[in-house]
Amino acid sequence: MRRVRYEVNGGPEVLFVEDVTAPQPGPGELLIDVAAVGVTLPMVRKVREGSEPVALGGEVAGTVTALGEGVTEFAVGERVTGLCFGHGYAEQAVLRPAMTSRIPAHAGFVDAIALVRSGMVARGAYAAGRPEPGESVLVTAAASAIGTLVLQFAKAGGARRVVAAVSSAEKADFVREAGADEVVVYGDESWGEPVDVIVDGVGGELLGPAVRALSAGGRLVAFSSGGGTIEAYDLLVGGKSAIGFQMAVLARNKPALYARWLDELWELHAAGKLRTTVAATLPLEAAAEAHALIEARRNLGKVVLVTGQA
Numbered sequence: 001m002r003r004v005r006y007e008v009n010g011g012p013e014v015l016f017v018e019d020v021t022a023p024q025p026g027p028g029e030l031l032i033d034v035a036a037v038g039v040t041l042p043m044v045r046k047v048r049e050g051s052e053p054v055a056l057g058g059e060v061a062g063t064v065t066a067l068g069e070g071v072t073e074f075a076v077g078e079r080v081t082g083l084c085f086g087h088g089y090a091e092q093a094v095l096r097p098a099m100t101s102r103i104p105a106h107a108g109f110v111d112a113i114a115l116v117r118s119g120m121v122a123r124g125a126y127a128a129g130r131p132e133p134g135e136s137v138l139v140t141a142a143a144s145a146i147g148t149l150v151l152q153f154a155k156a157g158g159a160r161r162v163v164a165a166v167s168s169a170e171k172a173d174f175v176r177e178a179g180a181d182e183v184v185v186y187g188d189e190s191w192g193e194p195v196d197v198i199v200d201g202v203g204g205e206l207l208g209p210a211v212r213a214l215s216a217g218g219r220l221v222a223f224s225s226g227g228g229t230i231e232a233y234d235l236l237v238g239g240k241s242a243i244g245f246q247m248a249v250l251a252r253n254k255p256a257l258y259a260r261w262l263d264e265l266w267e268l269h270a271a272g273k274l275r276t277t278v279a280a281t282l283p284l285e286a287a288a289e290a291h292a293l294i295e296a297r298r299n300l301g302k303v304v305l306v307t308g309q310a
């Protein structure tokens with residue numbers, strides 16, 4: 001089978017395709033024929049900035065072809081999506097049942113990649129800000145796969161004002177289409193009227209202006225892989241809060257809530273109430289192009305690799 005790998009950390013050019021023997025599922029694992037793979041900023045960062053090469057894992061979707069010893073949750077032939085901890089940029093991948101779920105009949109593999117992980121992070125990060133109907137919400141990286149979904153949750157949740165924050169004014173039309181009432185660019189002198197909740201997918205140097213943009217009592221949800229520092233004094237003044245959110249913690253600590261939210265995601269999707277946007281669908285061989293697209297911050301929505309096995 002074909003898979004994408006790299007041997008030295010660096011830019012997208014370090015990625016290459018190789019032919020290798022297909023993996024076998026161990027006890028408690030399942031094997032899938034991969035149809036679609038999600039390309040995400042955290043993985044792009046690991047390739048560029050990591051201290052050593054890692055397997056290009058992450059979100060994959062495909063058809064179950066074999067079950068390891070003891071796996072009873074899934075059957076061969078079922079269409080599933082899940083988080084892969086080994087090699088995921090590949091024609092076949094190994095998953096664990098706990099982080100795998102079925103794809104409903106109405107949806108395709110690319111839909112699953114655009115919806116499930118991004119949608120769960122969007123739902124969880126939005127809820128972590130404890131938004132009340134009638135409050136205002138600002139979303140950074142608003143044109144990203146997760147950001148476009150947070151905009152929709154905020155709108156559907158009755159936010160009085162939904163503000164999209166993006167790195168370039170070129171993304172304005174796209175985020176308005178996704179539900180934003182106002183658009184600000186990070187470098188703008190002011191981000192407008194202070195907001196009650198900020199859902200931040202950027203971090204780093206953006207945390208300062210983000211905390212300043214909060215109203216008194218406002219909450220900032222930090223869920224990005226961008227790091228950064230918040231001064232306690234800046235929170236104290238105005239009685240503001242910073243809240244961390246990580247989907248893996250939610251999945252591990254609150255499995256029943258995770259399962260309910262996952263069902264709700266698919267119901268909203270089936271009813272046309274939650275729209276995913278796919279920025280690019282590229283073949284596995286074009287993984288470097290997919291990484292370059294995200295590094296250049298040009299993606300509007302989800303970047304997906306496909307193997308041709310859909």
Ligand SMILES: NC(=O)c1ccc[n+]([C@@H]2O[C@H](COP(=O)([O-])OP(=O)(O)OC[C@H]3O[C@@H](n4cnc5c(N)ncnc54)[C@H](OP(=O)(O)O)[C@@H]3O)[C@@H](O)[C@H]2O)c1
Pocket residue numbers: 039040041042118121140141142143144145146147165166167168171201202223224225226245246247248294295296297298299301302303
């Ligand atoms: N907490 C969790 O459980 C969890 C899980 C998955 C992902 N995440 C985080 O969620 C954030 C958004 O992920 P995603 O999958 O929605 O992103 P994505 O679709 O891959 O898009 C990445 C977007 O992030 C923005 N961005 C911010 N800093 C960037 C940088 N240094 N380089 C390139 N792009 C940058 C860009 O939009 P602008 O140029 O408009 O800023 C870009 O379009 C990421 O920070 C990711 O680490 C968190």
